[in-house]
Amino acid sequence: MTDTRALLNRISAFRQRLEQMPRLLPDRSSLRSELPEYPVAESAPDEKPEVPGRLGTRARQALDEARGLVTELRKLTQHALLDSPQPFIEREELLEHHRETTALLNGAIRMIRYLPEPPDEQWLWCESLEASLNAVRYRLAVWKACLDRLGSERLLLHNVAVLLNDIHHTQTIEPDRFSALVDLFLQESTSTSLTWLEVSSEDPASFIARHTILRCRVLRRMASKQDPEFLRKLLAAGLLCDVAMLRLPAGLLSKSDSLSVEDRQLIESHPLRSAEMIRKSLPYLTEVAEIVTEHHERDNGTGYPNSWKKEQLKAESRWLAIADQYSALIEDRPYRPGCDPRTAVTDLLLQMEQGIFDSRLASALLEIGLYPIGSAVELSDGSLAVVLGHPRIENQLAKPLIGVLTDDEGRFYPTLKILDLISSPGCSIVRTLPKAERRKKLSRQHLDWAL
Ligand SMILES: [Fe+2]
16 A cells, blocks of 8 residues: 555544544535636546647647646545545645646646647647646645645644543543654654644644644654653653643633633643643553643743742753743744744743753754744845755854745745855845745745745
8 A cells, every 4th residue: 555545544534533523623614625626627638639630749748648637636636635624724825726736737738729730830839838737747746745744744633632632531541552642753853844733722622732743843853862761751741741721611722812810720720630631541651740740830930830940840841841832932822923933942042041941951942943944934135945954063053054935026936046054144044934924925836835
């Protein structure tokens, strides 16, 4: 079975499970129902092609290619992810990309239909025809890669949400099931994008699962050079520390105005309640439960629930506190947008200096980078780029390896221009694009970097 088939089967099983769990996700219409009807069908060359009777070799090859692309386009619209009842934040971008690809393929097919009869005259047209078909092939590959990636991310989100929900319902979690989830994070590469799905805060299980996934990815990057057992413990605590948030009153997580004293008390009770839930559902994780109790404590005693100081805190809790705070800062919340990663790191370094967090973990925090791999950034001349790799010199944190997407007037290059900012003194990064702006600016040309 191919990887793609296995993924589709898992997504399909995921969909069926979602349908059985109305509490986790709201019922929505599928994205597939919004895809345009195929104008390609009216001229579909896979049945009775209305093409010139005498096609030359090159035009005939283009026709075969167009037929293959029509089949591929149709197959992709059957992608299981498009039937997901979960709302798509990326809906407009996916639809727009699909519409444009369909239009491009239609244009190419029409061109074949209206080729002049003599084959030697067809050659004049074949070059632009082939360029269009190449563009369609590339766009379909990008669309498929995006759907596959979104599918994997949703599957992970689902698995984490179900785990948390099962603990919420006091089910016993078998050790193998739990370690399989920890293993997933351990196996993820730390040199890929620090991604997280956008979900609605009105869907508590997904909202908490999303924060959980991001926190584990941050921990994975921060502690990648640590002892594997230490890292496993961190990830276990990172997966479970907010499980009691599921027991908060409905609406509290999506509240956009200031919290009342009672709201705050409820929220601040979650470390103790999470630890209690872990002891019931995962009794073999005694030490993890203790770490979870302390994940909102601060070195200077300003945290909760016990206001303990650094001497009283476990080393793991101090790592977890930083990863949790970093993740919270960069995520959007109902009451404020997420800040950019550079600001989050700077903020945490400042708090380390003030004795709020463990300053010995500064270098671990900087493992994430000021501009994490995969970030979309604006350069000093106004052009847009994506971060492809960490800086090759350690103390040059603001100068990663980038791929420039546009010129200074926003015109896209046909391919990425690779640039090492350390060797480009006149060029620097001025900001990271927030997620919504990134989707808006990049999705037409680079859907894969936009989502
Ligand atoms: Fe928490």
